[in-house]
Amino acid sequence: MRPLTEAETRAVFEKLAKYIGENIQLLVDRPDGTYCFRLHRDRVYYLSEKLLKLAASVPRESLVAPGTCFGKFTKSQKFRLSITALDFLAPYAKYKVWVKPGSEQSFLYGNHVLKSGLGRITENTAQYQGVVVYSMADVPLGFGVAAKSTQECRKVDPLAIVVFHQADVGEYVRKEDTLT
Amino acid sequence: ALARDNTQLLVSRLWELPAERAGGAGGPLVAQLPEPTFRLPREKPPPKPRPPTRWEQFARLKGIRRKKKTSLVWDEQAKEWRRRWGYRRAGGDPSRAWLAEVPAGADPEEDQFARLRREKRERVARNELNRLRNLARAHRAGRAVPAAPLHPTGHQDRDELRRVARVARVSTASLGRFQPRLPKESAEPPSRNGGKKRRFEPLLGNLAAERSRQLELLRDMGSKKPVLDITRAVNKQLRQEEAEAAANKGKKQSKRGKRGRQQQRPGRSGKKSGARRQPQQRKAAGGGTGG
Numbered sequence: 380m381r382p383l384t385e386a387e388t389r390a391v392f393e394k395l396a397k398y399i400g401e402n403i404q405l406l407v408d409r410p411d412g413t414y415c416f417r418l419h420r421d422r423v424y425y426l427s428e429k430l431l432k433l434a435a436s437v438p439r440e441s442l443v444a445p446g447t448c449f450g451k452f453t454k455s456q457k458f459r460l461s462i463t464a465l466d467f468l469a470p471y472a473k474y475k476v477w478v479k480p481g482s483e484q485s486f487l488y489g490n491h492v493l494k495s496g497l498g499r500i501t502e503n504t505a506q507y508q509g510v511v512v513y514s515m516a517d518v519p520l521g522f523g524v525a526a527k528s529t530q531e532c533r534k535v536d537p538l539a540i541v542v543f544h545q546a547d548v549g550e551y552v553r554k555e556d557t558l559t
Numbered sequence: 560a561l562a563r564d565n566t567q568l569l570v571s572r573l574w575e576l577p578a579e580r581a582g583g584a585g586g587p588l589v590a591q592l593p594e595p596t597f598r599l600p601r602e603k604p605p606p607k608p609r610p611p612t613r614w615e616q617f618a619r620l621k622g623i624r625r626k627k628k629t630s631l632v633w634d635e636q637a638k639e640w641r642r643r644w645g646y647r648r649a650g651g652d653p654s655r656a657w658l659a660e661v662p663a664g665a666d667p668e669e670d671q672f673a674r675l676r677r678e679k680r681e682r683v684a685r686n687e688l689n690r691l692r693n694l695a696r697a698h699r700a701g702r703a704v705p706a707a708p709l710h711p712t713g714h715q716d717r718d719e720l721r722r723v724a725r726v727a728r729v730s731t732a733s734l735g736r737f738q739p740r741l742p743k744e745s746a747e748p749p750s751r752n753g754g755k756k757r758r759f760e761p762l763l764g765n766l767a768a769e770r771s772r773q774l775e776l777l778r779d780m781g782s783k784k785p786v787l788d789i790t791r792a793v794n795k796q797l798r799q800e801e802a803e804a805a806a807n808k809g810k811k812q813s814k815r816g817k818r819g820r821q822q823q824r825p826g827r828s829g830k831k832s833g834a835r836r837q838p839q840q841r842k843a844a845g846g847g848t849g850g
Contacts, residue, residue, distance in 0.1 A: 396780065413766050
């Protein structure tokens with residue numbers, strides 16, 4: 380376990396900024412405690428200082444996961460956000476997409492969101508903007524990337540993809556072994 | 560006489576020290592002695608110098624001094640400065656030499672490449688043999704065999720002396736951490752690994768400093784956002800196209816409808832020029848009217 384280097388921090392923040400914009404500083408600078416990012420076996424974890432001190436005394440081979448995993452660095456040093464970060468991203472999300480109850484299941488199985496399944500979308504969503512996907516009952520389901528801007532969403536035909544799937548809470552069941 | 564001279568020197572140095580009157584004006588004069596320095600004696604005797612090698616003897620005889628060589632050499636073929644030896648050296652990679660001329664008096668059947676390789680191997684072996692012989696000679700003479708000659712002779716160049724100074728500084732019980740530096744030496748000690756391994760921040764370092772560094776990074780990232788919002792410009796273009804399409808449809812229906820829509824147009828395009836005048840506004844209240 381080690382702190383992130385400058386380049387790694389920049390990569391992580393750039394990815395997070397796509398979903399929560401400038402609200403990252405609310406994650407970095409919290410009033411209820413000091414939280415920090417640490418890297419353990421190519422995965423980025425978000426943990427409090429108290430937990431960090433406890434985790435520091437665990438040997439590296441035995442340590443599974445200190446804190447919440449936000450994502451991992453791939454072999455070519457790109458940062459991939461994982462579903463376990465949803466609890467921290469959802470409250471600060473800037474662009475949201477609500478999915479109709481009929482196609483909720485489809486999204487939870489890993490499919491993209493079609494125009495026919497789109498309930499609501501935040502105004503001014505740019506194309507390829509990171510969005511957090513909610514059900515109509517305001518339960519966060521996962522996140523994705525807007526395939527079309529809000530304006531285009533209105534004009535496009537019902538079977539076109541409007542949100543690319545990135546991660547959903549169904550992965551907790553499907554990808555149980557790879558999540559930490 | 561020696562004792563008298565030494566006492567004289569001691570007393571004169573005592574009088575040079577800053578003094579003050581103890582116990583008010585009438586008291587005796589008291590000198591402020593300097594802080595005591597604790598000089599530990601050497602545990603072991605200093606090492607004796609090694610005997611000079613055969614080459615060193617010869618060089619001293621002939622008066623040959625070490626010529627300082629530049630580390631980079633101009634490569635005419637590549638038209639740039641290349642190393643004298645090592646990775647990408649001047650003169651090309653010797654292992655990829657594709658031509659080996661047969662010298663004048665040599666056997667035409669002989670393999671020149673094999674000959675070059677064999678000669679290189681022989682040269683390396685001879686160098687190694689001489690090195691071991693010098694080492695054995697020094698060992699036999701009962702002298703220490705240090706890596707570099709630690710006593711300043713007149714025949715050392717600057718790099719050797721720098722290396723020797725570094726060895727001397729590090730040869731203390733605390734590995735040179737508390738040694739005072741020479742006046743022209745660099746202030747920061749060089750890295751312990753010689754710059755080889757990556758070193759990361761400590762795991763539980765100053766968390767407040769880490770947080771402030773991250774906030775500064777966020778601020779830098781935030782300030783670099785582009786001012787022109789492409790999607791907003793695209794949306795405005797789309798809206799205008801929609802309006803024109805609607806206007807053309809109205810033309811087919813009735814004239815009055817078209818006039819009504821044409822009157823609406825200057826108000827709509829006013830928004831676009833308004834956006835140009837204030838390019839900082841990214842999040843639009845105009846988004847509400849887009850629907």
